[in-house]
Amino acid sequence: MPLTQRIETAIQRAIATGQAGLAPTRLAAALDYATAPGGARIRPTILLSVARACGDDAPPLADAAAAALELIHCASLVHDDLPCFDDADTRRGKPSVHRAYSEPLAVLAGDSLIVMGFQTLARAAAQHPARAVALIDSLATRTGMPDGICAGQGWESEETIDLAAYHRSKTGALFIAATTMGAIAAGQEAEPWEELGDRIGEAFQVADDLRDALCSASDLGKPAGQDDLHGRPNAVAALGVRGAVARFDDVLGGAIASIPACPGEAALAGMVRAYADRLVPAVARQPVPGE
Amino acid sequence: MPLTQRIETAIQRAIATGQAGLAPTRLAAALDYATAPGGARIRPTILLSVARACGDDAPPLADAAAAALELIHCASLVHDDLPCFDDADTRRGKPSVHRAYSEPLAVLAGDSLIVMGFQTLARAAAQHPARAVALIDSLATRTGMPDGICAGQGWESEETIDLAAYHRSKTGALFIAATTMGAIAAGQEAEPWEELGDRIGEAFQVADDLRDALCSASDLGKPAGQDDLHGRPNAVAALGVRGAVARFDDVLGGAIASIPACPGEAALAGMVRAYADRLVPAVARQPVPGE
Numbered sequence: 001m002p003l004t005q006r007i008e009t010a011i012q013r014a015i016a017t018g019q020a021g022l023a024p025t026r027l028a029a030a031l032d033y034a035t036a037p038g039g040a041r042i043r044p045t046i047l048l049s050v051a052r053a054c055g056d057d058a059p060p061l062a063d064a065a066a067a068a069l070e071l072i073h074c075a076s077l078v079h080d081d082l083p084c085f086d087d088a089d090t091r092r093g094k095p096s097v098h099r100a101y102s103e104p105l106a107v108l109a110g111d112s113l114i115v116m117g118f119q120t121l122a123r124a125a126a127q128h129p130a131r132a133v134a135l136i137d138s139l140a141t142r143t144g145m146p147d148g149i150c151a152g153q154g155w156e157s158e159e160t161i162d163l164a165a166y167h168r169s170k171t172g173a174l175f176i177a178a179t180t181m182g183a184i185a186a187g188q189e190a191e192p193w194e195e196l197g198d199r200i201g202e203a204f205q206v207a208d209d210l211r212d213a214l215c216s217a218s219d220l221g222k223p224a225g226q227d228d229l230h231g232r233p234n235a236v237a238a239l240g241v242r243g244a245v246a247r248f249d250d251v252l253g254g255a256i257a258s259i260p261a262c263p264g265e266a267a268l269a270g271m272v273r274a275y276a277d278r279l280v281p282a283v284a285r286q287p288v289p290g291e
Numbered sequence: 292m293p294l295t296q297r298i299e300t301a302i303q304r305a306i307a308t309g310q311a312g313l314a315p316t317r318l319a320a321a322l323d324y325a326t327a328p329g330g331a332r333i334r335p336t337i338l339l340s341v342a343r344a345c346g347d348d349a350p351p352l353a354d355a356a357a358a359a360l361e362l363i364h365c366a367s368l369v370h371d372d373l374p375c376f377d378d379a380d381t382r383r384g385k386p387s388v389h390r391a392y393s394e395p396l397a398v399l400a401g402d403s404l405i406v407m408g409f410q411t412l413a414r415a416a417a418q419h420p421a422r423a424v425a426l427i428d429s430l431a432t433r434t435g436m437p438d439g440i441c442a443g444q445g446w447e448s449e450e451t452i453d454l455a456a457y458h459r460s461k462t463g464a465l466f467i468a469a470t471t472m473g474a475i476a477a478g479q480e481a482e483p484w485e486e487l488g489d490r491i492g493e494a495f496q497v498a499d500d501l502r503d504a505l506c507s508a509s510d511l512g513k514p515a516g517q518d519d520l521h522g523r524p525n526a527v528a529a530l531g532v533r534g535a536v537a538r539f540d541d542v543l544g545g546a547i548a549s550i551p552a553c554p555g556e557a558a559l560a561g562m563v564r565a566y567a568d569r570l571v572p573a574v575a576r577q578p579v580p581g582e
Binding site: 018019020021022023024025026027028031075079082084085101102103104105107108110111112114115116118119121122123125129130132133134136137140141143144145146147148150151153154155156157158162165 | 309310311312313314315316317318319322366370373375376392393394395396398399401402403405406407409410412413414416420421423424425427428431432434435436437438439441442444445446447448449453456
């Protein structure tokens with residue numbers, strides 16, 4: 001089965017479980033709205049690609065891990081869009097959850113999706129309880145405090161930001177979760193896969209800064225120019241467009257070089273490169289007149 | 292070790308883990324602020340009391356379960372106090388988290404505490420991974436959608452409320468978690484313990500309605516009269532004070548009668564009654580002049 005289909009099926013199954021029986025209908029609908037149609041599903045795609053490279057001997061657990069990771073990512077988008085953070089009107093080309101459903105339902109949808117992520121893993125644990133526990137611990141580490149995406153967002157409330165810790169937790173954390181959880185789901189050690197996730201996260205952050213600076217809101221499906229607007233540190237401000245593109249290429253090369261020896265190493269390298277190339281807007285690679 | 296000490300130690304250990312290393316300091320401080328000093332810790336006390344009644348053969352896992360449940364409860368208070376829900380200025384006699392720290396940090400503290408609850412269970416799993424997985428599933432069921440406290444809060448955004456589902460999920464869910472998780476932590480079946488949690492939850496809801504109607508804000512440590520103010524369904528409006536007290540006594544009797552046969556049955560019954568008696572304000576039991 002193609003990875004995309006495995007991911008969508010696993011997410012839909014999790015959401016349907018959360019809507020079963022006598023559920024409040026608007027919150028139930030908001031769970032769907034926040035998760036479908038999805039974005040690139042890049043994190044669960046990386047997760048399943050690593051699981052495949054490691055032998056993928058427990059596909060139901062890997063699928064649950066992929067769904068859990070994407071549910072946490074979607075939850076973070078819903079909460080990040082809230083008025084007290086980015087106050088974003090749109091996301092993925094449609095109104096953000098709090099605009100479409102209300103602020104209380106956006107808070108609750110995010111909370112419910114976080115919970116659902118962990119529950120999805122617990123419910124897929126039957127054959128491999130120890131792996132499931134390791135997956136839950138890993139996902140929690142990359143989501144909460146002190147090293148997860150909550151910490152990353154929390155850095156924005158500090159007077160002095162530790163930039164490395166900020167980027168590693170805000171953007172890198174869920175990519176590290178993707179690579180390490182893929183390995184754990186297939187019965188492998190997590191640690192050798194951390195560097196790949198860390199570097200993909202860094203490349204992704206640079207690409208995101210380029211898109212934020214160079215693309216229009218309609219291209220992005222969300223407001224553009226947010227880094228400048230909120231005065232957030234970003235690669236384009238620090239390095240310029242050409243410098244940021246060079247940095248992206250450099251980090252991506254390091255990511256691919258860090259892939260541990262495994263049966264599916266070449267296929268995984270090809271997948272990472274193909275995904276990454278789509279992230280950088282074409283305009284960023286065009287020659288600058290006069291140079 | 293007294294239950295109170297086990298609970299406080301387990302919560303402090305979890306919070307310390309979330310603050311370790313290079314964490315954003317204000318969010319780290321908000322985690323402490325949201326969880327200490329605590330309220331009555333009634334849910335983890337019930338959980339450990341049930342675990343004891345069932346033999347308590349895995350104390351570290353039971354302690355982790357107690358901490359996890361209280362962390363989720365504290366998270367729900369932080370989010371419920373947000374401006375888009377109750378907009379509460381105070382909680383447990385001090386400013387609410389969003390008043391003390393900011394709204395972004397209150398959202399993130401709640402998110403982090405939810406994650407920490409599941410992580411605490413995963414990290415205590417070593418000796419009993421299957422029990423830990425069952426505990427995580429049970430806690431998630433009582434926290435998220437469609438049957439947990441998120442669902443309960445979600446009912447308040449519906450045009451038509453299913454009152455039974457609303458109360459069972461909003462207040463009952465974490466008491467059902469308390470009794471069933473106590474049993475699971477000690478290696479027993481969860482299902483026979485559901486009724487006890489359900490009835491304690493109902494009694495607690497009635498007692499809460501009585502306190503909201505009869506106590507001052509300074510007695511409560513939070514705003515009083517909120518049910519009337521928000522037009523929320525409540526036992527005092529439906530039954531009057533005397534009727535609500537009679538209902539409380541009736542439900543509590545049923546709760547105690549439902550305790551499954553187990554070594555610590557009598558001690559557990561005594562503990563439930565002692566806790567419950569403290570919940571109903573004395574004024575509610577005073578004779579009404581002229582009656």
